[in-house]
Amino acid sequence: MQVDGFDEVFDVVVVGTGAAGAAAALSAHHAGAEVLVVEKCDEDTAGGNTRVSGGGWWVNRDAERARVFLRALNGPFPVADDVVDTWATETVDLSSWLKELGADVGMSGDYHVEPEYVGVEGSDCYAGMDTIGGRMGNGLLYEFLRSALTERGIETRFGTPATRLITGDGAVTGVEVDAPAGTRRIGARGGVVLATGGFQANPTMVRDHLRVEDHVLWGAPSSTGDGHRMAQEVGADRWHMGNMMTITGVRGGDGRGHYLALWNAHHYLWVGADGRRFIDETASPNHGHTLRGGAHELFPLRSFHLIFDERMRVAGPLSPTPEVLPVGWDLLVHGARWSHDNSDEIDAGTIVRAESITELAERIGLDAETVQRTVASYNSACEQGRDDQFGRDPETLAPVSEGPFHALEVTPLLGWTNGGPRRDGRARVVDTDGEVIDGLYAAGEISSTYSWRKDGGFHIGDALAFGRVAGRDAAGRV
Structure with missing residues (x-):
């Protein structure tokens, strides 16, 4: 039965099942929202780059020094102060949050035991990299996040690609998907979180934005810029599209x-x-x-x-x-x-x-x-x-x-592309005038914080941090 022009309605709809998508769904659910996750891949190939990454997040020992570090790494390509502030504060307690979810968190003893940019101002905030069980890779983080979603009864629909954002009264109100039974319009009272990954598997976007003539893929072949296209269709601005x-x-x-x-x-x-x-x-x-x-x-x-x-x-x-x-x-x-x-x-x-x-x-x-x-x-x-x-x-x-x-x-x-729809410190996507597009959020590789250099465990840390922020904020709009 349709409700207000939708086939079904949830509080928050998350697009993508990697670290950012899972964090958004878990955060929104914790805030009391009814959450749906849609994923274009089947269950055996879902998860984007999170599935095949080292699965580690950097350990931030000092938020104030982290602000200094990020600004130094971004160098001549700064991001907004509210983004820096959120990144610096939200990455401090990632390990505690994952432990609360039931993860066996341990520090990596083999990789990223110190910052790669050890001489950069603020690098003393970097205390190593935590992983699931203290082990790198093997899909361990992705598998834990999947189990955390399942244990909480958060529904994930695999083989269900999002194709278009639905708008009304100047806000994003839902998303259209290609479901196995056909096209469905899914409403989102609080908002839609785009966690669709990068565009490294889209040769045209790679040529246009990265100027790389020939390359091979390290990560997910599903990273074809779908979220970038959908966000741009509703007026989203873009940032650091040339970083990778x-x-x-x-x-x-x-x-x-x-x-x-x-x-x-x-x-x-x-x-x-x-x-x-x-x-x-x-x-x-x-x-x-x-x-x-x-x-x-x-x-x-x-x-x-x-x-x-x-x-x-x-x-x-x-x-x-x-x-x-x-x-x-x-x-x-x-x-x-x-x-x-x-x-x-x-x-x-x-x-x-x-x-x-x-x-x-x-x-x-x-x-x-x-x-x-x-x-x-x-x-x-x-x-x-x-x-x-x-x-x-x-x-x-x-x-x-x-x-x-x-x-x-x-x-x-x-491996990764970093650019995508510009967002603020609350993970809200903004338009070309700098105005927030109500109901639209982005987190993870689709809209990475990093405008230039990044250190070990930064990609996963950024995805988890802003995924949490996006889910929380979207749930708060209900």
């Missing part, structure tokens, strides 16, 4: 990729399309930003080649196994595995092998003489213990001199 996180990747199947982590040895260098080195290969990636020329910049933005020798090949897998780092869509959802000695990738042609540097360069389509000079110059720097060209740490200068030699094309592995 790419890391070094290797092309897998169906547009997905493996994370390239060169942790086992240092007998390698990187060369661009011109056959020359272009950066300190061992510079910390810092969640998508690498220090180059005295400043942090987005990296990588284009493909290049890794060149390494036989010592590097036998030192261990170039992409982490799940025992080491159980994250990423291809690894966790599709069961992709990299061989322990990199031999399977040689057999498949992913890694090109040759007896000489000259032959290797010819096989990968680069100028052989230039590559030969580049490798010789790098090996000379290793012998001298000093990299005058890019300042690579002397302890990582290991020559590429023991054949056979190998090359691997490195492709930007796009």
